[in-house]
Amino acid sequence: MAPDPTTQAPPIDTQDTMVRLEEFAQISLYRTNAFQILQLPVWSSAREINKRQQMAEIASRTGAPLSHGPGCYVALRNTVETSEIGKIVRDIQDPLTRLFHEFFWIWVNSTDSPPKNLSGLAGLTRQIEYWKLKEESDETGYAIHNLAVLTHAAALELEQYMIANGSKPELAVQAKEFWAATYTYWHNVQENDKFWDLVIARIREIDDPQLTTGSARRLCAALPGFLLCLHARLFIQLIEQNRENDAWRHINLIEASNITLKSVENTIGRLLGPIRDRVKSFCEASRSQFETDGIHANKTTELLIAQCSPQLKIIDALLPQDSMVRNVAYEEFVDACIDGILAYYRKTDDYQSALSLLAQIKIHGIAQKDMDRINDIINRVTEEANNGNYWHTTGYFSLSERILTLLETAYDHCQQGRLEKAQQILLQLLEQEYPSGGTAAQCISTALSFCMNLLGLQHLDAGYQLAQRERTSVINIRNRARNPSTGFNITANAIITNTVDYWGRRWMIECMACGRTISGGYYIIQVSNTKAIICSECQKIDQNERERRRSEIKEKLVAAQNHFYTSGQLNQSNKIAKSNLATVLNILRDMEFDIPRSRMV
Structure with missing residues (x-):
């Protein structure tokens, strides 16, 4: 009876089998198959394997050609180094590795007589023709299994050829046909009770405590993930070679296979581990740059987007939308990009570049919550840009080193709340540069407008605090x-x-x-x-205190009025300063103060 793929095996054994099978799922798995290279039947004894190894070593030393082995049904490589044969022999001493090599090669019983000494894709095609003739009369499952192996090997041979030599439409069509046959035959293998009885019998024959009949069950269950692993590896390799059209052909093949990505999510997630690590590494490196060089954080963010886009494209194609692995990778990318964009925007007030970068990260397949967050930032940046209350303006970072250094010093004072020091530097600079006009005067005026608005807010807050203080x-x-x-x-x-x-x-x-x-x-x-x-005495004290405080509040409000007025005059685009001026004038009216004429500070 065929193993039930839904049956749960012991966790450690299952995990080990699955992970090792995923590692075995290499594009070259048939070219590096031990029995294909040794040209021996899959159930050859250790003695027969060692003898074949010795023959290869002798041929290597003497320069004589190595004769074909008794299991040379089709050779997929012209030459094999002796050192590689030695490694293969050592590898298949591990029972699970040996089972994999046996399972993914041709099984022949005593009544079969397939052609021998064939090679390459043509040889695989001839073997397929032979085993198709055996398919209807086959009662053991050998023919179906061999057709699965041979069509699979043929598909991978074509894929490796196209990777090395470029894709052609006729080759892609031929590969698609082999892949379709591969999925059909492997599905039939999964459903074939008699063949899995043979696999279980073979495991008992190997008689190693590390292998159990459960190994057959797990191998059966892992086949869909195994097949998709190969497509995933091909997709990744082609994307990294910038061969996007060729890469997406494999996503189409996955969809045509009727194996859902969701069903093999854990398998693909493990395969994408290096891709996830790469995204994380790019993000961490970028964050270090954001912290030390905010002025150029836009360029660092652009580089981060360029670095992560191919990686995220791979993750997005191979994992379902609700995959935690996928969403964590995207979230890390979005977080890092936002950090970079805000670092640049806070440092430069270059809202146009900030908005452009925010739009770029929106095009990726990010989660809705991240999309909402980006839209909120876009709205905030747009609003701030329209308000005109910013420090940096066009040409700021092209100013002379002397002026730029003084402006950045003043900006640091503003950031630390030392507004009077910032004001002093800016007023001196403006006095020096204003007569000549030009970019320098414009940049200084814009920065001073920003500083004056903050000073106005400081005075307004001081007036509010006085009004709130209890008598x-x-x-x-x-x-x-x-x-x-x-x-x-x-x-x-x-x-x-x-x-x-x-x-x-x-x-x-x-x-x-x-x-x-x-x-x-x-x-x-x-x-x-x-x-x-x-009492009357306390009332007199209270009244005097009221009048004194009212005078102090007016003083603070008038100071705020003049700073907001000055800010608006220095930068006519500063809507925030003008709005603040209107607010403080309304407060003065509400408190029934005589409103003095606004003046420059």
């Missing part, structure tokens, strides 16, 4: 409320019950700020959402 009377009331006296509680309750006059006539009302007993007039002030009573 002394309120602070005193809050402090006394934490440990209230009897009079404080009576006064608070009297406010709530509207009995202040009643308790006042009994000399029980006290100033909630200072604690004095109130014998005459009193004042009610608001403390958050409640009311409080203070």
